[in-house]
Amino acid sequence: MTRYIVVSGGVISGIGKGVIDAGTMAPTEHGEVYVLNDGGEVDLDLGNYERYLDVTLSRDNNITTGKIYREVIEKERRGDYLGKTVQIVPHVTNGIQDWIERVSKVPVDSTGEEPDVCIIELGGTVGDIESAPFIEAMRQFQFRVGTENFALIHVSLVVDMHGEQKTKPTQSTVRDLRGLGLLPDLVACRVQGREPLDTATKAKISMFCHVAQDQVLSIHDVSSVYHVPLLLKSQGLVEFLQRRLNLASVTVSLSLKANGEDLHTRWRAMTRTQERLFESVNIVLVGKYTSLKDSYMSVVKSLEHSAFRCNRKLILEWVDSSDLEPHALESSPVRYHDAWRALVSAQGVLVPGGFGERGTEGMILAAKWAREQSKPFLGICLGFQIAVIEWARNVCGWVGANSEELDPRSSDHVIVFMPEISKTHLGGTMRLGLRPTIFNEGTETWSKMRKLYGGAKIIWERHRHRYEVGPAYVERLEKSGMNFIGRDEKGERMQVFELQDHPFYVGLQAHPEFCTRPLNPSPPFLGFVAAASSVLEEILSEQKNYRSPHPKSAMVFPDTLGASKPADELKAPTNGVVVNGH
Ligand code: GLN
Numbered sequence: 001m002t003r004y005i006v007v008s009g010g011v012i013s014g015i016g017k018g019v020i021d022a023g024t025m026a027p028t029e030h031g032e033v034y035v036l037n038d039g040g041e042v043d044l045d046l047g048n049y050e051r052y053l054d055v056t057l058s059r060d061n062n063i064t065t066g067k068i069y070r071e072v073i074e075k076e077r078r079g080d081y082l083g084k085t086v087q088i089v090p091h092v093t094n095g096i097q098d099w100i101e102r103v104s105k106v107p108v109d110s111t112g113e114e115p116d117v118c119i120i121e122l123g124g125t126v127g128d129i130e131s132a133p134f135i136e137a138m139r140q141f142q143f144r145v146g147t148e149n150f151a152l153i154h155v156s157l158v159v160d161m162h163g164e165q166k167t168k169p170t171q172s173t174v175r176d177l178r179g180l181g182l183l184p185d186l187v188a189c190r191v192q193g194r195e196p197l198d199t200a201t202k203a204k205i206s207m208f209c210h211v212a213q214d215q216v217l218s219i220h221d222v223s224s225v226y227h228v229p230l231l232l233k234s235q236g237l238v239e240f241l242q243r244r245l246n247l248a249s250v251t252v253s254l255s256l257k258a259n260g261e262d263l264h265t266r267w268r269a270m271t272r273t274q275e276r277l278f279e280s281v282n283i284v285l286v287g288k289y290t291s292l293k294d295s296y297m298s299v300v301k302s303l304e305h306s307a308f309r310c311n312r313k314l315i316l317e318w319v320d321s322s323d324l325e326p327h328a329l330e331s332s333p334v335r336y337h338d339a340w341r342a343l344v345s346a347q348g349v350l351v352p353g354g355f356g357e358r359g360t361e362g363m364i365l366a367a368k369w370a371r372e373q374s375k376p377f378l379g380i381c382l383g384f385q386i387a388v389i390e391w392a393r394n395v396c397g398w399v400g401a402n403s404e405e406l407d408p409r410s411s412d413h414v415i416v417f418m419p420e421i422s423k424t425h426l427g428g429t430m431r432l433g434l435r436p437t438i439f440n441e442g443t444e445t446w447s448k449m450r451k452l453y454g455g456a457k458i459i460w461e462r463h464r465h466r467y468e469v470g471p472a473y474v475e476r477l478e479k480s481g482m483n484f485i486g487r488d489e490k491g492e493r494m495q496v497f498e499l500q501d502h503p504f505y506v507g508l509q510a511h512p513e514f515c516t517r518p519l520n521p522s523p524p525f526l527g528f529v530a531a532a533s534s535v536l537e538e539i540l541s542e543q544k545n546y547r548s549p550h551p552k553s554a555m556v557f558p559d560t561l562g563a564s565k566p567a568d569e570l571k572a573p574t575n576g577v578v579v580n581g582h
Pocket of ligand 1: 352353354355356380381382383405464465466467468
């Protein structure tokens, strides 16, 4: 029997995204659009789960009101309800419960087994109109699966008013929850400031929220978010859940247990080293959506994970790329000078993904600076395209070179619209999801990227784009020294470049940031941060042991190679390495 742990939120929350399709969300309004292996464009929270739990999720792991309604409407149209009145209770609430039960059985890691525990995060805040059907569904669900298999953790806020911890908001949100028929097993109090919940406050919450004192957890500020699991463990969370959900009766294989213990030891070591870091690495992120830092959540996580591995404290500078453009010298000289100061003093320059023309000339200037000054550079998706444009203009001398997306009238479209993409629909129509990149023969002797991926011939990363390097220009770009070292499975689409005579100048059409792990950083980011920290050689030799975070079953070639087949059934390339890490 699967155990279910529901996590609800009270008092404040992130933004409840409700029925919005994440694919058309504005990054400056909602934060990053996170992409899954199957091409699902989802809320950035799913990224946190994949990274922390080291699991691989699918679009069905993201349940929205819109998806449930669509399913209920389809059922109604099919006649499944025999013409009866369709209502929130029971039709929508049953739809939610069925969905959760179905998804909770799908394997999410390399064991390929049904998960023993399923964690459900209820978006938004208890009491929101949007979440009402979900709360009611959970109330029913505890009886459907048995209360012994159902635990509820309610996360609330404890406000610090001039040194006094205030519990009233927590009391009232728990009262709301109980009024809706749900009783928390744990009240996790996000306490403002570094002081833990004091004993009297804990007693008060216990008294007014109908829980024992050991059911109240203190989540105060700690050195980093990576310390939070340890903070929870120190307060007995693991033992509590073991008892509450009778986890002792779950059989876990010895190897899985050993893996878990090893992960815990390495995680502890990582948090300890983090506290003692005194050398730093200064990276500048040159992008368009710098006003909402959540827009680049996974990029920042990838840089953090890489910095830990390099034993450096990450100092991240944010530059709005339009501030680097000549017109800014006139209109906002202070911003212009600040932006250039940040760029020229950084040890590494990163241009992330993005859409639309604004600020792209500034990105091109940043890519040029890094190339000419031999500064480590990493271009992701749009950043990859930007570096190609920069090269075309300044090395090949095609002064008007640009992307079809950014300047439809350009004389040289070195970046073009991909033929298979819809021109009329923006939602869900990009080239999306996990796809292979195949490195060129010969790159194994010199490419840092190949070494970063453990020498693999084929690598797998997630994509999300509409434009690509113009096939008509590839030959000339390559002749001039731009090495496209990795292509798609047909060898037609340029996916990775790496300059040979530069400390680290790399671009990827994919978004490798979506597959980073705290203890297994995304290889291109790791190489970039290592080069910026002057430890690339050490890191390259350690990467011999790199293992991809993807379960084997995820690495399936697209239909274009014939029938879909797991990668290891395809003929092994000459060097014998089929899939990175395997
Ligand atoms: N706008 C570019 C494209 O669609 C890049 C997309 C991205 O950076 N995610 O190809």
